[in-house]
Amino acid sequence: MFPRGALSPSRLLSSMRAAPVQTERCFVAELAGSELVYFTWSRSGPPGEGARPRGFWPPPARCYSFCIGAAQSPRERVPAARLHKQLQQKLRQAPFGAGCQVLPLLSYDPRDAAAPEKGFLVQMAQAVQETERSLEELLRLHLPAPAHLCVYQEAGDGQLWRLDGAGESKELLGKARVVLAPPPDRHPAASLLQDGAVFTSREAARRVLEECRPLIPEARTVLDLVEKCPHLPKRGEFPVIVIEGLDATGKTTVTQSLKDSLNAVLLRSPPPCVSQWRKTFDDEPTLVRRAFYALTNYIVASEIAKESTKSPVIVDRYWHSTAAYAIATEISGEVSNLPPLHHPVYCWPEDLLKPDLVILLTVSPEERIRRLQGRGTEKTKEEAELEVNRFFRQKVEESYRRMENPSCQLVDASPSREEVFKDVLHQIKRHFPLL
Incomplete structure (x- = not known):
């Protein structure tokens, strides 16, 4: 069937x-x-x-x-x-x-x-x-x-x-x-990445979901939401800070603490308005799944533009996460097979609202596994792959590190929650002294 x-x-x-x-x-x-x-x-x-x-x-x-x-x-x-x-x-x-x-x-x-x-x-x-x-x-x-x-x-x-x-x-x-x-010289799948797994524009991702209208009813709803979002939304005067990292690196704790400490608005990607359809699109092939996640970033961008006029904005994952997982999934083998530094696939889309600062939380593989034990939460296919395939995990982490404009600022999330939060807050204050 x-x-x-x-x-x-x-x-x-x-x-x-x-x-x-x-x-x-x-x-x-x-x-x-x-x-x-x-x-x-x-x-x-x-x-x-x-x-x-x-x-x-x-x-x-x-x-x-x-x-x-x-x-x-x-x-x-x-x-x-x-x-x-x-x-x-x-x-x-x-x-x-x-x-x-x-x-x-x-x-x-x-x-x-x-x-x-x-x-x-x-x-x-x-x-x-x-x-x-x-x-x-x-x-x-x-x-x-x-x-x-x-x-x-x-x-x-x-x-x-x-x-x-x-x-x-x-x-x-x-x-x-x-x-x-x-x-x-380059992995053959590299030619499939741009606008096949990592989408370089809203329009490129939208075209894919348009083809899905007769096949996936949820695609119509997602497209309707995207159509309501302004093209090239203008951001406010308050800073926009993205927290990235693999699961169990402490993103939830850090983002919530930053929200309280900075009196900021906390947003997540994908946003709650589309989260109920993640399972539907996770069961689709890479082309469709990645187009969905790419478009959710544009929905988040619309929310960022609105909220940044009133207060600082903290975002739990954004475009870097979408791209890093897509690259690591499509490029088989070891880290050495990834596209080289400065490849266009690592560059931020020109039509997507850009954050002021991206912080990448990192922990050792052993610490991640220790933290994941006993969580009891349902994992996506990619999250499960992170646990059993060290090459996949390494490719995700290295893809994060190769992102450009903006690049990721690394923070070691292995110490206590208090120390990690203090380190992240120091990074933010260094970039935004008036916060």
Whole structure:
């Protein structure tokens, strides 16, 4: 079954083109432990040439891969993103769930900066013909033709081969050796970030949710709220201070204490008027989810403009948080794969009201875990990922540190609450002596 409001993939994607298999394309898969493996296919060269990539299980296991054709127009982005998520969910169900591991896969052309195609590398513990037919049927039903399922088979000499096609005709349609590919200068997913995960303007995020109107009823309500917000709202004369940080760094305590101490207004992002729809959008693919969170920042900006005419404003998370989590989620692997310093993805949107000061609270991973124990609160998928995946946590923290205009002022939140509050207040007084 497809999520409520979804049209069938054949209708949604009737005009999408699935790119044919080309030997010049390269691929990157994220293995367990956040290790990335880059590979490609070679039809030339003597047998044994080129190293075999990791990530392909030996017999009696068998591996498969497929990618979803890139959307050919902005209107096709949402259907393509939802289809990818639907296929991901189906690959977790019978007959694929047991003895099967599904890894994220990107297909890209190293000579072309165009957006890569998303897909999956499926590892099955047993090469069961019935399961393989189920996988072929899944693609036949949900992907536009021609959809290519690649089957990976190990030869007697240890060489790994990619076979194209279906049933007994695989080798007749194509056969190529699988070899390591050199990693590119930048992670292939970097080209998907701007206005695909980190939105550079209100209009860019709004266009995505507009495409969701017939699919997600809540999108209409969010868009109506955004339309009521003025473009480029003018702020008041009082300072605007944002407190950022991972969960369990003490943001709630610090923001509440600052509100009382400075006689300030405390705002949160997302604001209460849209918080009830977070679960709905958290279940959507990255493109839709991030567009929602981007637009909530513009709603908060409207509130900031109004409140800063009367008193100082403290904001519990804002744009930096939205961007940092998006970057860390989309860029697989370790911290070294993040976009470099001064990349546009770290820059504040020009049409979003900018704060005067951003303070980032930091604690050690061990201290975070200690504080989280016994909380008993429901965690989002990303919050749960922070606890079990140290690379994800490191990518979020490093993304925060790379933000520019404004950058984050770091405060160690490991000491007592009183000491942390005193340190944060000192930072604020240093910037605003009259407060």
